[in-house]
Amino acid sequence: MTYPIDLRSDTVTQPSPAMRQFMAQAEVGDAVIDIDPTTERLEKLTAEMLGKEAAIFMPSGSMTNQIAIRLHCRPGDEFLCEENCHVYNYEQAAFAQLSGVVARTLPGEHGVLQPEQFEGKVRPENDHLVRTRLVCLENTHNRGSGKVQPFDVVQKITNWAHDHGLKTHLDGARLFNAAAATGIPVADWSAMFDTVSVCFSKGLGAPVGSALAGPAEFIRQAKRARKLFGGGMRQSGIIAAGALFALQNNVTRLSEDHEKAAKLAEAVRQTEGIHLDVDPVETNIVIFSIDKELGTAAQLQAALSERGVEVLSVAPQKIRMVTHLDVSMLQVDAAIEVIKQTLPALA
Numbered sequence: 318m319t320y321p322i323d324l325r326s327d328t329v330t331q332p333s334p335a336m337r338q339f340m341a342q343a344e345v346g347d348a349v350i351d352i353d354p355t356t357e358r359l360e361k362l363t364a365e366m367l368g369k370e371a372a373i374f375m376p377s378g379s380m381t382n383q384i385a386i387r388l389h390c391r392p393g394d395e396f397l398c399e400e401n402c403h404v405y406n407y408e409q410a411a412f413a414q415l416s417g418v419v420a421r422t423l424p425g426e427h428g429v430l431q432p433e434q435f436e437g438k439v440r441p442e443n444d445h446l447v448r449t450r451l452v453c454l455e456n457t458h459n460r461g462s463g464k465v466q467p468f469d470v471v472q473k474i475t476n477w478a479h480d481h482g483l484k485t486h487l488d489g490a491r492l493f494n495a496a497a498a499t500g501i502p503v504a505d506w507s508a509m510f511d512t513v514s515v516c517f518s519k520g521l522g523a524p525v526g527s528a529l530a531g532p533a534e535f536i537r538q539a540k541r542a543r544k545l546f547g548g549g550m551r552q553s554g555i556i557a558a559g560a561l562f563a564l565q566n567n568v569t570r571l572s573e574d575h576e577k578a579a580k581l582a583e584a585v586r587q588t589e590g591i592h593l594d595v596d597p598v599e600t601n602i603v604i605f606s607i608d609k610e611l612g613t614a615a616q617l618q619a620a621l622s623e624r625g626v627e628v629l630s631v632a633p634q635k636i637r638m639v640t641h642l643d644v645s646m647l648q649v650d651a652a653i654e655v656i657k658q659t660l661p662a663l664a
């Protein structure tokens with residue numbers, strides 16, 4: 318068995334030898350002066366897969382999300398989002414810091430909002446008020462334990478938004494996981510939104526990068542904003558190649574990660590003193606709470622780490638485990654054994 322077994326995040330994956338080979342051989346140019354051919358190939362393939370006119374490669378999902386918000390809104394505008402979403406919680410409110418935009422959060426259930434919650438949320442034209450411009454959703458939902466947004470719910474919310482003259486953006490950092498879990502193609506999810514952000518550095522296993530997809534003119538403006546945000550990259554084909562390799566090789570295997578997460582979830586279900594946050598686990602993220610009598614999440618994280626299993630404490634009593642392509646089913650079995658042995662020893 319190979320240790321450590323790293324379940325902290327699906328961002329910890331190492332580029333495989335084949336991916337590294339592909340990256341080493343990538344044809345590159347200067348994407349700031351004019352064109353980097355490999356980056357261009359990646360952008361074309363991403364746009365095609367998402368069914369959008371164009372896509373643009375960026376260093377991170379925070380940048381794709383924040384540039385989308387910046388372009389959909391103007392200073393003094395607001396967007397609607399779920400209160401636990403990544404855009405609001407984990408990106409330093411860049412929409413406020415960099416773009417003068419404010420967020421109005423709505424409470425979801427494990428990251429899922431209901432269409433009724435949006436009623437009356439568009440502010441009227443009035444000099445006292447900010448202007449409501451955009452709805453942002455996240456699929457799958459990170460803090461919602463990888464929960465998939467129900468397709469019909471997303472359809473109702475985005476229809477409502479468009480009927481009310483609002484734009485829609487999808488934080489699809491794990492959209493490919495949502496597609497794998499439901500069998501609904503990424504393009505069908507994507508079609509409901511004006512713009513979509515996807516990450517290559519999560520479950521897809523590339524070392525760096527995200528893409529923003531949408532209408533050609535919007536993506537042209539996004540290129541300008543990317544330069545403003547310091548995200549213009551020159552021989553970006555080296556890293557774009559990792560993302561391209563990921564799109565071509567690592568999409569269909571995502572369901573394996575979901576099987577591994579289901580196995581971890583089953584173990585949590587059967588173990589006394591720990592409880593699944595969301596049951597069933599739908600994709601690759603397992604969040605569970607630990608009873609106070611047993612100890613804290615930080616104590617459990619430290620104890621597991623000593624035994625070669627890395628997890629993330631995400632709240633005083635909550636632990637997150639994420640499956641990915643660098644954790645085998647055998648390692649999942651081994652991690653389960655370690656958890657079972659460690660828990661009683663904690664108290």
Ligand SMILES: *Cc1c(COP(=O)(O)O)cnc(C)c1O
Pocket residue numbers: 376377378379380382403404455457458459488490491516519527
């Ligand atoms: C990881 C992630 C992002 C982007 O994160 P970066 O680290 O900036 O690439 C955006 N949204 C969600 C839901 C994520 O999990």
